[in-house]
Amino acid sequence: MTNADNRLSAELTAADLAAIRAALATIQEKLPFLIDLTPEESKTLARMGDKSRAFVAKALEVAESNPEILPGFFEVSEMRQDLTLYEALYPVAMQLAQLSELVNDTIALAGSEALTSARLVYKFAKASNVGAGLEPLIADMGKRFRGQGKQKGTPA
Numbered sequence: 001m002t003n004a005d006n007r008l009s010a011e012l013t014a015a016d017l018a019a020i021r022a023a024l025a026t027i028q029e030k031l032p033f034l035i036d037l038t039p040e041e042s043k044t045l046a047r048m049g050d051k052s053r054a055f056v057a058k059a060l061e062v063a064e065s066n067p068e069i070l071p072g073f074f075e076v077s078e079m080r081q082d083l084t085l086y087e088a089l090y091p092v093a094m095q096l097a098q099l100s101e102l103v104n105d106t107i108a109l110a111g112s113e114a115l116t117s118a119r120l121v122y123k124f125a126k127a128s129n130v131g132a133g134l135e136p137l138i139a140d141m142g143k144r145f146r147g148q149g150k151q152k153g154t155p156a
Helices: 014-030 039-044 050-065 076-128 134-143
Strands: none
Touching: 050 076, 076 134
8 A cells, every 4th residue: 555545554552452441441330320222122212302401401490399290109309310310421422422433434444444455465466476485375365355356266
């Protein structure tokens, strides 16, 4: 791969990777109450967006100011706790989503650059005529391309 094609040139040390994994483990430890919903459960949930946040906050005000309008089983403290948790976790979720997108984009680019380089190595190895020493390696690499290309059995 040429330098002009290489958009990513970075290393992640073992120490840094260990620190990142430890930080992620700490985050998960600090959130022991996280829930893992099934896809079916997730589909049935009411979703709270920006308009709903104001509605819920107003409803909490009404509930706290007028507890006599609520049935005895209604727990205002649970509603307050749910809203407080939502408000605390929402910015964390946004930060994690942004970080996740950056990590996924970086993984995609690193993988693409590595695969592009590997294809060039394969192409140059096939064209090199260095000798029989490379033939088994080239044949093994060519397995990746079986079933592709213009002619059956010819690696692309």
